[in-house]
Amino acid sequence: MQGTTSLFITDPLESLNPKKDTTILWMQEAFTMGGQIFQCEMSNLIYKNQQTFADFSEIQDPNHHPQISCKVDKIQALKDFDYIFMRKDPPVNEDYMNALHLLSQAESEGANIINRPTALQKFNEKIFALQFSNWMPDTSVICREEDFKRFKKKYSTIILKPLNGMGGESIYKFDESSQDHLDIFKSLTNNHQTMVMVQNFLPEIYDGDYRILIIHGKPFPIALARIPQEGSFKGNLAAGGKGEARELSNDQVKVSMEIGKLLMDEGIVFAGIDMIGNYLTEINITSPTGAREILLQTNQNPIKTLLQSI
Structure with a gap:
């Protein structure tokens, strides 16, 4: 530089x-x-x-x-x-x-x-992950109430989230079916016109929502596990989660390398994928974070690695 x-x-x-x-x-x-x-x-x-x-x-x-x-x-x-x-x-x-x-x-x-x-234009961060749906929890992208009810019947607990949110904003966890939940779904879909994502709830979230940084198609060896605080199911740091640096598991490396190939093909040099357990939930390409916390806890610097590679 x-x-x-x-x-x-x-x-x-x-x-x-x-x-x-x-x-x-x-x-x-x-x-x-x-x-x-x-x-x-x-x-x-x-x-x-x-x-x-x-x-x-x-x-x-x-x-x-x-x-x-x-x-x-x-x-x-x-x-x-x-x-x-x-x-x-x-x-x-x-x-x-x-x-x-x-x-x-x-x-x-x-x-x-x-x-x-062009890649930032092309991909929605949540829908992008559907290209690797074999690694994802059961996921539907819907806006109709009947589809929401049908998905809720499959699982005791589900997650509802907007397609363009960040930092845990407007993400809901439903343990039961109620009119209040239908009203939230109606509001989030702008009266059943705007698509949202629903997924089965993963209890592995309580062990951490892993942010894995992908640099030039390869995962940085340390991830940031974002752990929900008491009373919350959201690991996002912006939502009060606690970040803990951890080494990647073998499955996390495997998923990261698979996704990294496509990222490089699309000109995405720096990305962050989110995994709960061995499940992929999102591919962040707009403005991934987590590098500062990894550096502070491990003295390993993802951004220095990035800059040395461009």
């Missing part, structure tokens, strides 16, 4: 938590390796004069002041940065998709964008 320029497209800097955020760790590692660090938001992307540009700021010392940036007076074509890292968190809404369209245009102009914007 010596002498390189890296542009990070992120949420507002002040919203990032330096103690936990993988993107800030990424900036710090790139800076330590000799690179210049720049940042912008999706709204700072511009197309004019037959090129795609960014109006951006420089983070001059990400190791000590990662949330302090200095506005750069000129805009710059995206193709003139050595690396562009798309690290905007979901939701994957219209604004996000429009930014990806612009980034795809920039890629056609010669910009080097990680992860590849």
Whole structure:
């Protein structure tokens, strides 16, 4: 990274938590390796004069002041940065998709964008996992009430979640059938118009929801097991889960290598898959996290491994 320029497209800097955020760790590692660090938001992307540009700021010392940036007076074509890292968190809404369209245009102009914007456009993180359904719990993608009732009859406990959520938001666990649950389903599906995902509940969640980082098609040897706290079934750190670094099991390595081949074919250099026990639940490609916690607990650095491989 010596002498390189890296542009990070992120949420507002002040919203990032330096103690936990993988993107800030990424900036710090790139800076330590000799690179210049720049940042912008999706709204700072511009197309004019037959090129795609960014109006951006420089983070001059990400190791000590990662949330302090200095506005750069000129805009710059995206193709003139050595690396562009798309690290905007979901939701994957219209604004996000429009930014990806612009980034795809920039890629056609010669910009080097990680992860590849066409892949981010192509795959929904939850539906993407269906390509590996042999590793998944029983899963249905539905919006009709009769399909919801039919799935609930199969299992004593099920999980309901939106297709575009993150951090454990709007995920429900139903142990019984009730009108309240039907009302939640109706609300989450926007009156039975928007698709959602239902799965049989996996009690293995209480031993941890594993975040496995896939770097250039290969799993990092340490995963972050996110363990639900008392009274909760959600392991997500944003939902109060506790992160514990653990070595991968043989099955986790096998699943990761299988998924990694497809990720590389699609230009997805950095991803995070979620596994509960030996079951795959999600493939995260937009803005995977967990690297900071792994580094703090094991002194092994997934982001350094990533940067050394690009």
